[in-house]
Amino acid sequence: MAKLAADALVIAVGKGPDGPVIVDAPLSAVALTSLEASLTALGVTGAADQVVRLPGLPDTGAKILVLAGMGPVNTKAITDESLRRTAGAAVRQLAGLSHVVLALPTTAVGQVAALAEGAALGAYQYASLHSSKEGKKDPVAKVTIFSTLAKDPELAAALERASVVAKAVNATRTLVNEPPSTLYPATFAEAAKDLAKGLPVRVTVFDEKRLLKDGYGGIMGVGQGSSRPPRMVKLEYKSDKAVADLALVGKGITFDSGGISIKPGAGMVTMKCDMAGAAAVLNAVLAVAGLGLPVNVTGWLCIAENMPSGTAIRPSDVLTIFGGKTVEVLNTDAEGRLVMADGLVAASRELPDVIIDVATLTGAQVVALGHRTAGVMGDEGVSAALKAAADRAGELIWPMPLPEELRPSLDSPVADMANIGERMGGMMTAAVFLQEFIGKGKDGETIPWAHLDIAGPAFNEGAPYGYTPKQGTGMAVRTLVAYIEDVVARSI
Known part of the structure; x- marks a missing residue:
């Protein structure tokens, strides 16, 4: 993938039959091999809602590499809802960062839209009535979705x-x-x-x-x-x-x-x-x-x-x-x-x-x-x-x-x-x-x-x-x- 100047790059990790597996991440073969070998040692399980932060990889342009759990992926096709929840969990837990890139697997326009919807829902924060904002993190301000479907003519309407x-x-x-x-x-x-x-x-x-x-x-x-x-x-x-x-x-x-x-x-x-x-x-x-x-x-x-x-x-x-x-x-x-x-x-x-x-x-x-x-x-x-x-x-x-x-x-x-x-x-x-x-x-x-x-x-x-x-x-x-x-x- 091309370098994107961002605070975080999010990729998906699923729970496979033999342990955690990285799901269709746009990383180099060398980076993928090294990362997959380290998942268990890093405590990464691929469980839904798990979000693990690592130092960013030089060839991505992002300061942080984020491994977001998708849940079981062994025999199931990836659903819109699993993508929606994974994007939402990642964006919610990355509050405090300004720009996040989601590089989660998408094979259809509807899946890209599901990521956008999940990200927007995950970024929600109620403007509470606390007298001080000390300790509160602002929601992620910008989300970029990395997808090979970026030029699909139906994408604009789906994102709207x-x-x-x-x-x-x-x-x-x-x-x-x-x-x-x-x-x-x-x-x-x-x-x-x-x-x-x-x-x-x-x-x-x-x-x-x-x-x-x-x-x-x-x-x-x-x-x-x-x-x-x-x-x-x-x-x-x-x-x-x-x-x-x-x-x-x-x-x-x-x-x-x-x-x-x-x-x-x-x-x-x-x-x-x-x-x-x-x-x-x-x-x-x-x-x-x-x-x-x-x-x-x-x-x-x-x-x-x-x-x-x-x-x-x-x-x-x-x-x-x-x-x-x-x-x-x-x-x-x-x-x-x-x-x-x-x-x-x-x-x-x-x-x-x-x-x-x-x-x-x-x-x-x-x-x-x-x-x-x-x-x-x-x-x-x-x-x-x-x-x-x-x-x-x-x-x-x-x-x-x-x-x-x-x-x-x-x-x-x-x-x-x-x-x-x-x-x-x-x-x-x-x-x-x-x-x-x-x-x-x-x-x-x-x-x-x-x-x-x-x-x-x-x-x-x-x-x-x-x-x-x-x-x-x-x-x-x-x-x-x-x-x-x-x-x-x-x-x-």
Whole structure:
């Protein structure tokens, strides 16, 4: 390879059947032979997330040679996601350097784009509120990708997509990371308007007066205990060449104390992240607009703060959801489904082809699927398409059923339904509740719908890994964009 004046050159090391192996590095044969003979002695294993720094080689022009682990490579083809994670892990751990060259193996334009996306995600840092920056390292400012595909005519568009999607994910992370003292319903709505500037997206904010007037009883009920009144934000992106009309609905609880059914102290610590679904929907719509995809997409952000006070809703209160259905509130900590019910009815009234909702809805999701895998429930076709899109995008989701026997557990003696039911399988019970608010479509049949419960993967309480930082992850943005791209592809 030609010399590149850079701080670091990153090459890949995989876990082979007989130990670590260097994967397609553009180094001289002499350098490769010497380096491979030293891997084990250097403690290099090729494990994912391992990043080892060595002095730079004279013929590369870089001050540091970095060996980035890719994980097992013995019988598996190198996937876009493994490249995305390797690039992200390297760029994240090389914070403090200015210019990094990624010389990881690429045989297709999509793999180059995966490297670019992973690097942009790995470089993310939240502009924290520390009074001093002592000890903090600035993110890598410049990444150069070394590839034989540099002159491919399709590369520019692929890199532009990677940039738009990564920007949307990182904007979602920042919203999730904001403290609830600064991000509350009104400021979330303002943030949506600010992020949409310069894009062909119409933003309409429903304040508490309009929500009350129009009968959004779920959002108003959940928000009535807070000194900060709720908001509904409607985002509209329209294309003259639209092949489909899609609706996205996001849960935007800017802080969830549990309300009168108050959470234990430890359970509240991460509850600034309870608006991650709305943040993902917001930025997915903006990404679709930025990419100019030929679809119509409407986003509904259902935003409230769930607080206990003398005006808060109580267990046994009955709320009237937008559209008229009544819900007995048995637990005020099952509030997300109440605001989402309003959004789902509102979305249904515009007769979209598909509705997808995204919410950090249940602790039961984490019990069932862990901290990194979201659950998807709903119509089989939409769920399967979302799963395929997530697989392509590099996000983990898993389909779960909607058992018929769960619906009777939501019956109420005083209202159309209760907001909680069967505790076991609570993730699915919550989805069964949401299903009740999906309306009829243009053909008179129930609108195809799927629900993404991202309670675990939306917020990383552990150590960073791959391109995923601590705290907000931006979960679901990439899946939603990939799903919409697939909708477009199927129409061609």
